[in-house]
Amino acid sequence: MTAISEAASDQYDQPATRRPEWVDGLWLIAPTLAIVVGMMLVPLLAIIIVSFWTQTGFDLEATWTLENYALLFQPEGKLYRILIVKSLWVSLVATTAVVVLAYPMAYFMAFRIQRGKLIWIILLTVPFWTSYLLRVFAWKVILGFNGVINSGLKAVGIIGPDGLFEKPLEFLLYNPASVTITLAHAWAAYAVLPIYVSLEKIDRSYLEAATDLGDSKWKRFWRVTFPLSLPGTIAAILLVFIPTVGDYITPTLVGGPSGIMIGNSIANQFIKSNNAPLGAALSCVMMLAITVAVCLFLMAIGKKRLKGADI
Amino acid sequence: MNKRELLGAISAGRMTRRDMMKMMSAAGITMAVLPVSRAKAADEAINFTWEGYNEPGFHPGYIEKHGASPEGPYFADVGEALAKVRSGFKVDVVHPCNLDLKNWRDADVMQPIDTSRLSNFGNLFEGLTKLAYAQGDGGEQYFIPVDWGNTSVLYRPDLVEIEEESWNLLWDERYSGQLSMSADATEAVAIAGILLGAADPFNLTDDELSKAKDLLVKQKSLLRFYWDSNSTVEQALASGELVASTGWNSSVVTLQGQGVPIKFANPKEGIMSYCCGLVLMKDAPHLDKAYDLIDAMIAPEAGKWLIESYGYGHSNKKSFEMVEDAMLAERNLPKDPNEFFANGIFQRPTMDADRLHKMFEEVKAGA
Secondary structure (H helix, E strand, O other): OHHHHHHHHHHOOOHHHOOOHHHHHHHHHHHHHHHHHHHHHHHHHHHHHHOOOEEEOOEEEOOOOOHHHHHHHOHHHHHHHHHHHHHHHHHHHHHHHHHHHHHHHHHHHHHHOOOOHHHHHHHHHHHHHOOHHHHHHHHHHHHOOOOHHHHHHHHOOOEOOOOOEOOOOOOOOOOHHHHHHHHHHHOHHHHHHHHHHHHHHOOHHHHHHHHHOOOOHHHHHHHHHHHHHHHHHHHHHHHHHHHHHOOOHHHHHHHOOOOOOHHHHHHHHHOOOOOHHHHHHHHHHHHHHHHHHHHHHHHHHOHHHHHHHOO | OOHHHHHHHHHHOOOOHHHHHHHHHHHHHHHHHOOOOOOHHHHOOEEEEEOOOOOHHHOHHHHHHHOOOOEOOEEOOHHHHHHHHHOOOOOOEEOOEHHHHHHHHHHOOEEOEOHHHOOOHHHEOHHHHOOOOOEOOOOOEOEEEEEEEEEEEEEOOOOOOOOOOOHHHHHOHHHOOOEEEEOOHHHHHHHHHHHHOOOOOOOOOHHHHHHHHHHHHHHHOOEEEEEOOHHHHHHHHHHOOOOEEEEEHHHHHHHHHOOOOOEEOOOOOOOEEEEEEEEEEOOOOOHHHHHHHHHHHOOHHHHHHHHHHHOOEEOEHHHHHOOOHHHHHHHOOOOOHHHHHHOOEEOOOOOOHHHHHHHHHHHHHOO
16 A cells, blocks of 8 residues: 555655746747747847937947937927827728728628638638738739729729729829728738637527527627627737737838838838937837827726736 | 658557657757758849849840859849848849949948959940049949939820920929839939039038928829839839839830830930949958959940840940940930030939938928
């Protein structure tokens, strides 16, 4: 009897002598941690440090100064402030459009599809197998002067000598609206999937109970389904909003002179204007602006919901 | 564990999570340490250049000797090219223009070129090899001229009504939304300077610079886009999306070849002319091949091809002897570049390019 228990204790260490569990965990996340530190934290710190330096000619002057930040809050910095607000606005509109479009898709997949859900999910992600650049270019082709929409309208006679418009529609491309449209499509998958997951998790008996207690379909949706899908919806909003504010390639390709965003300005500081410190300061201010916007959004949703949301 | 055992273990469900993790990490490490075998083309000289400037016609001698074209990454404008080179992009030769030479010298990225290694150097126009900042303080050669041409207004005579040709066409409110401008700061600011009648449009005074900025801000709302590749401009002019844009000689040849009615203005304020060429990078990875490339690009055959198919002038005197006079007349090219430059406003090196980039950036970023 004793022999057996001794053998058992040899095989399985006593809890007291075991290594704490988090040490094992540390090994498990070590590769990820190394990547996060090396590829995110170090560059981020570098950006913050450089933003307090100045540029003289082709060299960085490593004396600490608030000059770059001061510029952004002086009258000369007005255009950058406007650009940040404009970028936040474009992203906000695009995010709203994405979520409004994605929600019905996710709802359809969660509640209407009974068999072969995987196929639907795969179908949904098919456009996202191509590169981001290609998708933006596709929109350029769709919205362009000789693009799909304009040629289509020409073919049915809406554009032409006798049509509603004499010339192809020019307002489709090279403005903030085309940036918004492109962003709304390019980020759709990132919104559909989290919303779908949270809808899928909803216990169907709640819905039956709501119907049994006399809720109409519409009421049931707003009182049961929607609140329970909030975690996914909030995740979708953040997933789309945060990266799109700083987007650079979409406005470059479809934005035209009026559609540029803060990302273009930052890229220009680093590349053409040869002013890395100002670019770094702009990046920091942009990150700060996004943080503030996200905090305001989360506060508006309310702390209680946030706890339930479990993000 | 061999492949069959592995697959067997997976299908029989004998694979534990831990085994799976081991396999996955082994695969991951293998992928990460596999030597990246680059294609053979990587051994060729790297010619960092403008769109369409790494065509075989530019360097027939190089292909003859090495059996392949050099690698040709493109840049959209010279400011971007310098930024890339400075941030560690390893290339052999770059193709800036005389306007940018001061900036490239300041950046300290070039090495002097041993002209005795270039068999064609003796036949180049001396006026071009001795341009300002083409040579160092001690007379060493940094810049080997290759091509020269014009920047002017390309326009569709069938879609535009003008009384006389002027840079003003790019500010004409009747064609709002159908105009375009180069995204290159130095060129855009110079155009505004020419329109203002500045004494030196390439080095504006502070007062002129702020006036130029107002002009460019005014223009911005009239533009369809700022272009950064000439094929973009050519397509947009061909379709009628644009009716006028800044552009270069080669676009005229290309568009005329496609049967598009196109004119290259000779503005009353003066047509802008430039000379571009090759500079050798300090840390050029393929130095010998880079010399072969430079020599091939200034050879008379390359010049003949350039004149005939792109419509630019070439730096080698002998290339003009190989082209028929009628062709030169059609291309509007005199046999002496100095005569050509005297007809217009020849670009001079910009002393402080940063100032222009900063100003143009503010124009673009403005609401």
